[in-house]
Amino acid sequence: xxxxxxxxxxxxxxxxxxxxxxxxxxxxxxxxxxxxxxxxxxxxxxxxxxxxxxxxxxxxxxxxxxxxxxxxxxxxxxxxxxxxxxxxxxxxxxxxxxxxxxxxxxxxxxxxxxxxxxxxxxxxxxxxxxxxxxxxxxxxxxxxxxxxxxxxxxxxxxxxxxxxxxxxxxxxxxxxxxxxxxxxxxxxxxxxxxxx
Amino acid sequence: xxxxxxxxxxxxxxxxxxxxxxxxxxxxxxxxxxxxxxxxxxxxxxxxxxxxxxxxxxxxxxxxxxxxxxxxxxxxxxxxxxxxxxxxxxxxxxxxxxxxxxxxxxxxxxxxxxxxxxxxxxxxxxxxxxxxxxxxxxxxxxxxxxxxxxxxxxxxxxxxxxxxxxxxxxxxxxxxxxxxxxxxxxxxxxxxxxxxxxxxxxxxxxxxxxxxxxxxxxxxxxxxxxxxxxxxxxxxxx
Numbered sequence: 310x311x312x313x314x315x316x317x318x319x320x321x322x323x324x325x326x327x328x329x330x331x332x333x334x335x336x337x338x339x340x341x342x343x344x345x346x347x348x349x350x351x352x353x354x355x356x357x358x359x360x361x362x363x364x365x366x367x368x369x370x371x372x373x374x375x376x377x378x379x380x381x382x383x384x385x386x387x388x389x390x391x392x393x394x395x396x397x398x399x400x401x402x403x404x405x406x407x408x409x410x411x412x413x414x415x416x417x418x419x420x421x422x423x424x425x426x427x428x429x430x431x432x433x434x435x436x437x438x439x440x441x442x443x444x445x446x447x448x449x450x451x452x453x454x455x456x457x458x459x460x461x462x463x464x465x466x467x468x469x470x471x472x473x474x475x476x477x478x479x480x481x482x483x484x485x486x487x488x489x490x491x492x493x494x495x496x497x498x499x500x501x502x503x504x505x
Numbered sequence: 506x507x508x509x510x511x512x513x514x515x516x517x518x519x520x521x522x523x524x525x526x527x528x529x530x531x532x533x534x535x536x537x538x539x540x541x542x543x544x545x546x547x548x549x550x551x552x553x554x555x556x557x558x559x560x561x562x563x564x565x566x567x568x569x570x571x572x573x574x575x576x577x578x579x580x581x582x583x584x585x586x587x588x589x590x591x592x593x594x595x596x597x598x599x600x601x602x603x604x605x606x607x608x609x610x611x612x613x614x615x616x617x618x619x620x621x622x623x624x625x626x627x628x629x630x631x632x633x634x635x636x637x638x639x640x641x642x643x644x645x646x647x648x649x650x651x652x653x654x655x656x657x658x659x660x661x662x663x664x665x666x667x668x669x670x671x672x673x674x675x676x677x678x679x680x681x682x683x684x685x686x687x688x689x690x691x692x693x694x695x696x697x698x699x700x701x702x703x704x705x706x707x708x709x710x711x712x713x714x715x716x717x718x719x720x721x722x723x724x725x726x727x728x729x730x731x732x733x734x735x736x737x738x739x740x741x742x743x
Contacts, residue, residue: 333671340678347703351696433691440695444688 330482338489341452345493348445352500355437364505366438369431374422375502378415379494385411386491389460392467393484397477402467408487409460412453419450442501449493456490459483511727514578517571518720522713524568525608532561532615537700538633540693547633548626551619558619562612569608575716576601578723583657585730586667593657596649603646611640641699642690644683644708651680651715667726675718682711 328335356363385408392402423443433443463483466476529535533554538547551558576598583594618632655676658668686704688697696703 331670333669333674335674336671337674337678340675341681344682344707347707437695440692440697444697448684 329485331478334482334485338485341489342493345449345496348441348448349496349500352441352445355441356500356504359437362436363438366431366436366442367502367505369426369429369439370442370502371422371425372502374418374425375498378418379498381411381415381418382491382494384408385415385460386488389463389484389487392463393480396467396472396480399471402463405460405464405467409457409464412457412460412487415453416450416457419446419453446497446501449490449497452490452493456487459486463487508727508730511578511581511730512724514574514581515720515723515727517574517578518716518723521568521571521575522716522720524564524571526713528561528565528568530561531564532558534561537705538637539700540634540637540689540698542630544626544630548622548629551622551629551633555619555622559616562616562619565608565612569605569612572601572605572608575720575723576604578727579654579719582667582723582726582730583654586657586661590657590660593653593660596653597657600646600650600653604643604650607639607643607646611636611643614639637699638689641686641704641708644686647712647715648680648683651676651683654719655680667729668722672718672722676715679711679715683708 388404388408388411392405392408395402395404426439426442431439433440460483463480466472466480469476472480526535533550538550542550579601580594580598583590583597614632614636618629618636622629655673658666658670658673658676661667661670685697686699686708689699689701689704692698692701695701699705
């Protein structure tokens with residue numbers, strides 16, 4: 310059973326190295342981050358080759374909304390970290406529903422920004438900048454949508470009175486996934502909105 | 506006996522990968538033709554390489570059938586994890602069967618394209634578009650297959666699962682890597698075009714790696730399953 314494996318993991322002395330979630334999950338997380346690194350490479354190359362087009366297109370984005378979204382994700386991550394600590398120590402984790410709210414807020418703000426950019430006449434076929442912008446932030450938004458599912462799992466788990474070690478592994482996995490979504494945005498945001 | 510059949514069926518994964526990538530090389534499709542080539546250039550490519558393309562396609566056609574035993578072995582193993590996973594095994598089988606078609610159909614379209622390379626270049630270009638789009642944009646059955654295999658592996662709660670749990674996450678990652686190819690419908694150049702880094706190179710490498718890793722794990726798992734399930738004794742016909 311995974312539960313027994315987790316039990317031995319948690320009863321191990323504190324210096325024992327603990328991998329959050331289950332080790333296999335990190336194949337997905339690291340793999341995903343490699344994939345996004347390729348995306349980041351594409352953006353950097355585009356900026357290097359067409360700096361003027363890049364800067365002109367960048368003007369059409371809404372850095373204030375991007376910053377708002379960055380703050381929402383950072384807040385969510387802090388709330389998730391706090392919630393997970395409380396879950397581990399068996400206390401009620403009341404911060405988790407707020408993290409979920411922040412995630413939903415990100416999706417709503419992103420939707421508004423897409424609508425504003427499209428209203429101004431910029432679409433993925435306008436130029437390579439907007440193609441990358443829509444595709445890469447869209448793929449990130451798809452990840453965030455899965456993240457909303459992960460946070461929902463966390464909220465549901467936090468309503469239980471006591472968590473089994475197996476549940477705790479699931480909670481850690483969900484939190485690790487969420488932090489990845491946050492981390493990826495922390496690179497996407499400056500690359501699209503701030504690099505000049 | 507069942508163990509040997511399982512191992513043999515699973516091993517067809519190796520044969521498929523060998524035939525599939527050999528076919529791409531024989532047909533001069535690595536690197537792939539570009540979507541922004543002119544009709545004349547496309548027609549010239551088919552004129553210059555007519556027989557290599559035809560031969561490569563025959564090899565790929567054989568390869569497509571080689572996925573059938575592999576897919577059957579995978580469904581059989583999923584049912585061995587837990588007989589209650591039978592619906593997942595069935596989804597895997599349906600998606601796997603769709604994958605056979607997803608290779609068959611473009612092969613036949615390309616064969617028709619290479620059949621008369623001296624026809625009007627515009628027609629050759631249209632057929633060539635149809636072939637490449639159906640070869641690269643056919644990822645969805647594979648995405649469904651990888652996802653359902655991942656779920657089935659995670660459902661194995663025994664101390665030593667039949668297929669290792671990391672393989673489940675590998676399957677989820679593969680499903681994600683196949684995804685960008687659906688964007689080729691919007692682009693003729695760049696990473697998402699049918700010859701692009703993300704639509705072609707990453708997706709094709711992931712596809713090949715997925716088959717190799719799964720075949721290896723399946724052969725290993727098949728050698729662990731019990732071999733003693735004799736067929737049920739049948740009542741004599743009255």
